[in-house]
Amino acid sequence: MKKFLIGLLILTLVLVTSACSANGSASTGKKTITVVWYPNESGADMKDSRQALDKIIAQATGKKVIDKLTTDYNIAIEAVASGNADIGFLAAQGYIEAHQKNNKVLPLVVNSGGSGTLKDAVYYSWISVPAADASKYQTNGQYSLANIAGKRMSFVSTASTSGFIIPTAQIIHDFKSQSKYSNLKQADLTQGGKFFSQVLFGQTHQGSAVNLLTGKVDVAAFCDTELERYVDVASGTFDQPGATYKVKSGAPEPFNNLAGKEFTALTVTPVLNAPIVMNTQTLSKQDQQKLLSTLTSDKVANDKSIFAPANSKAMFFKTGKNDRFLKIDDSWFDPIRKLSE
Incomplete structure (x- = not known):
């Protein structure tokens, strides 16, 4: 009986210790x-x-x-x-x-x-199109999203802030005044046939940009910080709407076969770091x-x-x-x- 009680006590201590470890902070060991x-x-x-x-x-x-x-x-x-x-x-x-x-x-x-503060702790989300097609997305001389409905679209991932959450919020905002899209929801932008004719997910910002530059889609969302090491500004000002970017010569994968390809940012929206x-x-x-x-x-x-x-x-x-x-x-x-x- 004594051995049984000692064994039971040890088992109880082990279970209590395990529970504390699971519910509390990790061991310093x-x-x-x-x-x-x-x-x-x-x-x-x-x-x-x-x-x-x-x-x-x-x-x-x-x-x-x-x-x-x-x-x-x-x-x-x-x-x-x-x-x-x-x-x-x-x-x-x-x-x-x-x-x-x-x-x-x-x-x-x-x-x-x-x-050195949170006031400017932001990066930028871009919605872009091939530079050769950029003129098709102008309204009264200004770049806009007015003509992206029905196009093929690439986002990054539904878990991406700058590659999905921010651009979908921008699209809904820009189209909500049209009766046809007054009830447009974020979920409607994830599949073809609702707003876009086709929707792809690049899984990375680089992947979304590659979808655009290889002609798989007409419009794509990605961010500045993930693209700037692969591209140079061809015209305009970095992180400003209407700027055109060119893939650098010698850019690493996945842009190694896309040197010289250009895209234009229609919108540039700040995102929390x-x-x-x-x-x-x-x-x-x-x-x-x-x-x-x-x-x-x-x-x-x-x-x-x-x-x-x-x-x-x-x-x-x-x-x-x-x-x-x-x-x-x-x-x-x-x-x-x-x-x-």
């Missing part, structure tokens, strides 16, 4: 941190940027960093929500979806604008604090391997003098949430 990356940042051209951030994380926590590369937005979102990854570099919509799945997923930091997020169930409070302190430090802000010079092939780069990581909370993403309501 964890020796690795897994970082998951969207498809856009999983390519070979982003390897140096991934490794630079991994190095900072490893130095801050003293732990080995493991990268989880993906080919699908939803895989990355699920990895953070389920705890198969501790940290993820997700766009605003991706964070929102991960947080909905698991409210223990919270933002860690976001990169500021050139002012993408956060680095964490699963607070799997990442210990100590590691959370270490990472927050390190990532928001002047040392990281001045680290050229993290905030690279402008126009470099990097994940983050200087847009002004004071770019840095800033602490951010969940409510900052409420404007993006409202677009999907």
